[in-house]
Amino acid sequence: MAQMRAFFAGGRAPGVDARARAGIDRAAAVIADIARGDVPVYGVNTGFGKLASMRIAPDDTARLQRNLILSHCAGVGDPLPRAETALMMLLKVNSLARGASGVRWELIALLEAMLAHDIWPNVPEQGSVGASGDLAPLAHMAAVMIGEGQAWGAKVDGHPVSGSEALGNAGLDPIVLGPKEGLALINGTQFSTAVALGALFDLWHLVESQIAVAALSTDAIMGSTAPLRPEIHALRGHRGQIEVAAAMRGLLDGSEIRESHREGDTRVQDPYCIRCQAQVAGAALDQLRMAAHTLAIEANAVTDNPLVFEDASVISGGNFHAEPVAMAADQIAIAIAELGAIAQRRIALMVDPTLSFDLPPFLTPEPGLNSGLMIAEVTSAALMSENKHLANPCSTDSTPTSANQEDHVSMAAHGALRLRRMVDNLAHIVGIELLCAAQGVEFRAPLQTSAPLRELVKRLRTTVPPLGEDRMVSADIGRAAALCATGLDLCTLEMGESASL
Template sequence: MTMILKPGALSLHQLRSAWNAHQPIQLDPAAYADIKASAAAVDAIVAKGGPAYGINTGFGLLAKTRIPDEKLEELQRNLILSHAVGTGDLMTDQTVRLVLLTKIGSLARGFSGVRPLIVDTLVALYNAGIMPAIPAKGSVGASGDLAPLAHMTLAMLGVGDVRVEGRLMPAAAALKQAGIEPVVLAAKEGLALINGTQVSTALALHGLFMAERLLEAGMVSGALSLDAAKGSDAPFDSRVHAVRGQPGQIAAAGIYRQLVAGSAIRASHLVGDERVQDPYSLRCQPQVMGAVMDIIANVSRTLLIEANAVTDNPLIFPETGDIISGGNFHAEPVAFAADTLALAIAEIGGLAERRIALLIDATLSGLPPFLVREPGVNSGFMIAHVTAAALASENKSLAHPASVDSLPTSANQEDHVSMATFAARRLHEMAHNTAVIVGIELLAAAQGIDFHRPLTSSAHLEHVYNALRAKVPFFDVDRHFAPDIEIAKRMVLDGELSAECKGLFAPLYA
């Protein structure tokens, strides 16, 4: 199905869908009137002849340098070539789709002064599956994501490389193959294309959508661990959470109640269990994961606004003909959102690591040491926990806020920057670290459930257990463990919860 883009009205559902898979897009025809009016306003400014930043002047500290009309096209092309200085690994196609989608939506709102041709070319690239090769490093998240967006724009010019169906190829060849003409940039267009927060926002959205999957998997693995450790479901009682009033906590407790409802393992120790309270990693799950829910909800709101925002500079207001230099390119909202999301991702993993430690400790869990039948001869989950601890510790360092840093650039003209691009980019690595930790917990909790057989867990958790066991058998004796962990990690990252469990989380994304 074709996704219809209404500028300023992109939904999280649309963004999530584009992140998940490539599908054709079409710009709402109603948007073209605003795009044309904006381009006409730029033409009028050029015809008038007065200096206007980014249209007939240099950039940054060179803003006082007036550029002759006959060199305006050269100015815009040179801007792209000189700013394409990114480095590092290329951004994934998932993220590049979000960059293109948000850039199209921003330009199409009609405040950037570009011709319809520019927007149509971006749409054509997207629909042809031509993904610009964008290095992930090189932006400080202010004055726009200049370097990465310049690499995006190179593809429109037929310069540099692109990726088509996962394969790198020259942009010129890809355009020719798809029947797309390289563009010649007119006044203001190069600046409009590279000035903006779309890369930081796309990277942060990538982190957000991964965090959603980690939240789901972390709650499911935590509920499975609760049963494996014969923990109590009393701390999930709705009355406990109602008197505190935190919305995420209330919602999380409700999900946990549904996850563990009907467990025969739980019923088996309702009488005669001398434990009064469980360790915090079991008992306080609604409080921690509920706070994570609230962060994800807040980040979602911020990033949805930014995904629909006009963030280039200067801005054109066609009704009055005004051109105003501002600072919407400063990505501080994205930086703050990414920094708080990093905390949430780290805490999902941190809490899961503590539950792994609990499960392998026979004095706490009541299970065989290191979750294996013959400990000593077998090490079981001993070193799998070490891996989880290493990654949880690594995430602590990665979670340090990036937004508190700033280095002046452009000869001190750009003297405060957001560092949003790094703030968002590091979420990918953190999410993979946490996916490993949660994957190890899933394996450990399933192992614990096996030791309680023939008793069964809840219907929801048995679905999860069976899905895991279809891919990873019971850990009877020591074996090459890394492949099992990789399978569990992929299940976490791919959102492979049973359909029944998945439905529990649907209200979070309404």
């Protein structure tokens, strides 16, 4: 997982171990023998999907694979962003390198060269139902490899160019697909997996930021840290809950604001959005780790069809069905929605003078004349509600396709794509919470929050000044959201033990 995160963040693509070549060559030889023979094997010398019963002559196998790619380039919508496209390509390399797909080494080498030369295909985001693989998106990737389609690259400025031109600019030649190679390229879950992983990687920074912002909110409303005591969380035993509580205790340690109300506070218990922060964020954290584990396994999986085994048998199966990815995406979506829901309640708490423990209404020094952060809170509610709608599961949806041959599908691509919007919504919710929490803590002066949380406020104030007289706050929200999205480096959480590339 660490390798994939580093690559997604702009690092170099890890190369295929040379020791894998023997297995790759062995499987490719099996497929070449089948293509020359009379025994029908799906996708090698037959048609595809509902057309699997139609035999293809040996002389037409190359044409069959080319036609497969061109016919499946049926995607629509916005281009997949560069980082996700590159990750999709890397995952396809990783899958093919397992030596069970029957492709030649040259095919894998071309994908690696495209990554090394920063060539990324123009892949429309819409068109996959997440079963029989991510057919349309992966076909647009494969099209560039045969000199068709469109691509960007390091030597391409502005608009994408033809696949052949993008390859030529890097001194690369298009490949002529051999038996089964087109099918191996488009049969698989690499599009859905890459998109889900990209959202998870971006989300992880945001979760770490949110824990720090939640600690600042706790101080802003003079909340109790007693619910963070370790013995409470040890009795329950959930890893995420224990870690969130520990992180928040550390962030709040040394706060003058906290020490000022340990004695004589008439409130027996804080609202749940303060008292249950570790329980909710911890549960989300545990869900995200489970999803990360599933996606890491999928990133290392062989998900095309049919598969070539060491005994030279070629067996049709269903590893292309993206149900694990769809369910992981649903887990991530639910976690995002819940993190946003509890953050929004903390925002509402801070702007409400009946609940905020003596903070001014809507966190403005002159309420009435000024509305302060009134509508920023409304915006957070709108974003929270949108995320709750988007969190409805996609994996429970299905529709028959391909003349009922593919009669149950996962909708993994749809489930993964909505995560990017949800992460962006959550970033803005957390950004609004940061604006409120910083404003609230500053109203507690001369009492000071803890040293790390003072540093957090200081970083915010380099781009967003305190809110006095009313002003347009949309830009303030955007700056705060961007700060939170990149990670505040005040809380570091491990994504968990799982497989790596």
